[in-house]
Structure formats: C-alpha cells, structure tokens
Amino acid sequence: MYRLLWYNINIYPLFSEVLFLNLKQSRRKNGRIYLSIEKAYRDADGKPRAKTIKSLGYLDELEKIYDDPIAHFKEVARKMTEEENAKKKITLSINMEEKLPVDTDNRKNFGYAAILKIYHELGLDVFFKNKSRHENFEYNTNSIMMLLVISRLLSPGSKKKAFEEKERYFERFNFSLADVYRSLSHFSKIAKEFQRYLNAQIMEKYGRNTKTIYYDVTNFYFEIDEGDEFRKFGLSKENRRNPIVQMGLAMDADGIPLHYDLFPGNTVDKETFRPVIGEVRRNYDTGRIIVVADMGIITGDNIFYLQGKEKGKNFNG
Known part of the structure; x- marks a missing residue:
C-alpha cells in the first residue's frame, strides 16, 4: 500500500485578472474637480469598465488638509491595489506519487x-484591443502580440517558433500561424502610434530619462534572390549579399x-538620422537633448539640423 503525498501551493492569479485601482479626477458643472478612487475591470464581453470604490471629495477642500492631495491619494490607490491583490490566491494540490507516461511533456x-504584469501595467492589452475594435479580424490581435512579446523575451526566434511553443504557457492562444502572419500588417499600420502610446505609459508609470x-x-x-521597393541591396552589417x-x-x-x-535597404545610415530624431523631437516631449551617435551618422548636415530650430547638442562617439 502506497502513501500518497500531497503538496499545497499558493499561486496568485495571472495578471490579466489582477485588480487595478486608480485615482479619478472629474470636473463638475460648477468647475470644481472631484476626486474618487475607481476600479478598472472588464465586463463579460471584454469591454473596459470602471466602478467608483471610494468618493474622496473636492480637490480645493482636500488641499486644505493635504499638501498634495493628488499624490497622496494616488499612493492610497496603489496600496489598496496591493492589499486587494494580496488576498487573491489559488490553492493547488499536487500528488507527488502520480506518474506521467514517459513520452508526455x-x-x-x-x-x-x-x-504579463508589466504588459498590463503599461496598458498594452487596452491599446491593442482598442485598435482592433472596429476591424473585422477573426483573431485576437492582443493575444497574438502577447505571445510575440513573451516569446521574444524568453525564447527569441521566428514568429513560427513562437507559435509552435505557445503550449508552454498557461494562456489560451486560440489562433493559427496564418493569423499571426496576417496580424503583422495591422501591427505595422499602428506601429508609430503604438510607440508614442508606449512612451507615454512608461513616462507615467515609471518615468524615463530622455x-x-x-x-x-x-x-x-x-x-x-531579388529585392523590391523596400527590401533593397545595400551595405549589410553582416556582410550578406x-x-x-x-x-x-x-x-x-x-x-x-x-x-x-524602417527604411529601404539602400538608404545610407546618415540619411535615417533626421526622420527618426525629428519624430522624437516632435512627438516625445523631450525638450533639449544630447544625441550620441557614430561619426558616420553625425555628419555636418545632421549637426546643422540639431543646431537649427530645435537646439540640441551632439557628441560624436
């Protein structure tokens, strides 16, 4: 007779279900700003919703009590989020005597x-779901992007490799390899908007030095064998023909x-500088910047560009 050994393991739920509490600032008809703490969640259809958890009062009145009410209650919301999520856990029982067939993986x-914690903190799921809301996709673009991000960080490889390894994760990735390839055109279309969104999220959540x-x-x-209007023969960094x-x-x-x-393959390195740095200066709220780049990129024309309307410094390195 065998004695069965059971282990109890406490596991917190995956971060797609983690509770988030935020400080909401609402301007009322009288012009005053009202503060409240609300819970962000998704309904049965997956649509984002919000529910007021705690009403705090008018900002001008709270300023008589707190030096910085907004900073204070943002911290309160953060601590409430941590406390609520700490209560959520799942207990699994594992039979240590149970055996699987030799060929089972x-x-x-x-x-x-x-x-996934960072993925959701940055609101990437919200962005991709919103961008596909009015499209007629038969697949979930957010789910595809989630797999591609996870795979790129944990097991870098091709899109095909990422798809073939999707069963390694607990998430349900219900799409085909063809869906992954189809989604790339959509991701390309929204790439610049996504980069600006991601920068704003990083600035808000963590801060960054630009x-x-x-x-x-x-x-x-x-x-x-043959190039096209974008994939052209140029100077390969890997000396490929x-x-x-x-x-x-x-x-x-x-x-x-x-x-x-991205630029056509026959574009000289120095000619990519102004389009990229110009985009950064126009849309990323960097202010005055120092640009560090190779000598072959920081040419006289590009130095003049940096010292033109939008003043900047440059270090050749």
Missing part, C-alpha cells in the same frame, strides 16, 4: 507571469528603446 512556463538620446542603425537581411531593410533606433539614457523607423 506537460511542462509549463510560469515565469512569464512577471512579463535628456540623452543614443542613436544607431542596423539592418535585417532577407533570404530572397541579400536584400536588406534599414532600421534607425533611438534609445533613452538608460538604453531603453524610444522610437524606431
């Missing part, structure tokens, strides 16, 4: 939950990507 990755901008250019090759596409990438002072753009 049911291993699951749970570490990606940390990635006083120094690092800029560089790389390229990607395609294993095809294949058509390539150029990518200009701007990063903040901490090396976190800020903005990128």
Whole structure:
C-alpha cells in the first residue's frame, strides 16, 4: 500500500485578472474637480469598465488638509491595489506519487507571469484591443502580440517558433500561424502610434530619462534572390549579399528603446538620422537633448539640423 503525498501551493492569479485601482479626477458643472478612487475591470464581453470604490471629495477642500492631495491619494490607490491583490490566491494540490507516461511533456512556463504584469501595467492589452475594435479580424490581435512579446523575451526566434511553443504557457492562444502572419500588417499600420502610446505609459508609470538620446542603425537581411521597393541591396552589417531593410533606433539614457523607423535597404545610415530624431523631437516631449551617435551618422548636415530650430547638442562617439 502506497502513501500518497500531497503538496499545497499558493499561486496568485495571472495578471490579466489582477485588480487595478486608480485615482479619478472629474470636473463638475460648477468647475470644481472631484476626486474618487475607481476600479478598472472588464465586463463579460471584454469591454473596459470602471466602478467608483471610494468618493474622496473636492480637490480645493482636500488641499486644505493635504499638501498634495493628488499624490497622496494616488499612493492610497496603489496600496489598496496591493492589499486587494494580496488576498487573491489559488490553492493547488499536487500528488507527488502520480506518474506521467514517459513520452508526455506537460511542462509549463510560469515565469512569464512577471512579463504579463508589466504588459498590463503599461496598458498594452487596452491599446491593442482598442485598435482592433472596429476591424473585422477573426483573431485576437492582443493575444497574438502577447505571445510575440513573451516569446521574444524568453525564447527569441521566428514568429513560427513562437507559435509552435505557445503550449508552454498557461494562456489560451486560440489562433493559427496564418493569423499571426496576417496580424503583422495591422501591427505595422499602428506601429508609430503604438510607440508614442508606449512612451507615454512608461513616462507615467515609471518615468524615463530622455535628456540623452543614443542613436544607431542596423539592418535585417532577407533570404530572397531579388529585392523590391523596400527590401533593397545595400551595405549589410553582416556582410550578406541579400536584400536588406534599414532600421534607425533611438534609445533613452538608460538604453531603453524610444522610437524606431524602417527604411529601404539602400538608404545610407546618415540619411535615417533626421526622420527618426525629428519624430522624437516632435512627438516625445523631450525638450533639449544630447544625441550620441557614430561619426558616420553625425555628419555636418545632421549637426546643422540639431543646431537649427530645435537646439540640441551632439557628441560624436
């Protein structure tokens, strides 16, 4: 007779179900601002909803009590969120004597939950769901992007590889490989808007240092015989004799990507500078910046550009 061993494990739910409480500022008809704490959630149809959890009062009255009511109650909302989420846990019982067939592979990755926490903190799910709301897609673009992000961080590879490994995760990725490929055109269409949205979210949630901008250019090759209007023959960083596409990438002072753009493969590195840095200056609210780039990129024309209407410094490096 065998004695069965059972282990109880407390697991917090995946972050798609984590509660978020926010401070809401509402301007009333009398012109005064009213503060309240509300809960963000999704209804049965997956649509975003909000419910008031606690009414706080008018801002001008609260300013008589607190030095900075907004900062104070944002912290209150954050602590309430942590307390509520700490109460949510699931208990699993595992039979340590149970055996699986030799050819069974049911291993699951749970570490990606940390990635999903940031994914949802940044509101990426909200962005992609909103952008597909008026499209006639038969697949979930947010679910596809979630898989691609997780796979890129944990197991970098092709889109096909990411799809083939989707069963490693607890999430239900109900789409085909063809759906993944179809979604790429949609992601390309909204890429610039998404980059601006992501920057705003990072600034709000974590803050970022954009006083120094690092800029560089790389390229990607395609294993095809003939190029086209975008994939052209150019100077490959890997010395490949294949058509390539150029990518200009701007990063903040901490090396976190800020903005990128793609260019035909025959575009010279220095010619990518102004379009990318110009986009950063116009849409990322950076103010005066220091740009760090290679000598081949910081040419006389580009130095003149930096010192034109939008003043900036440059370090050749």
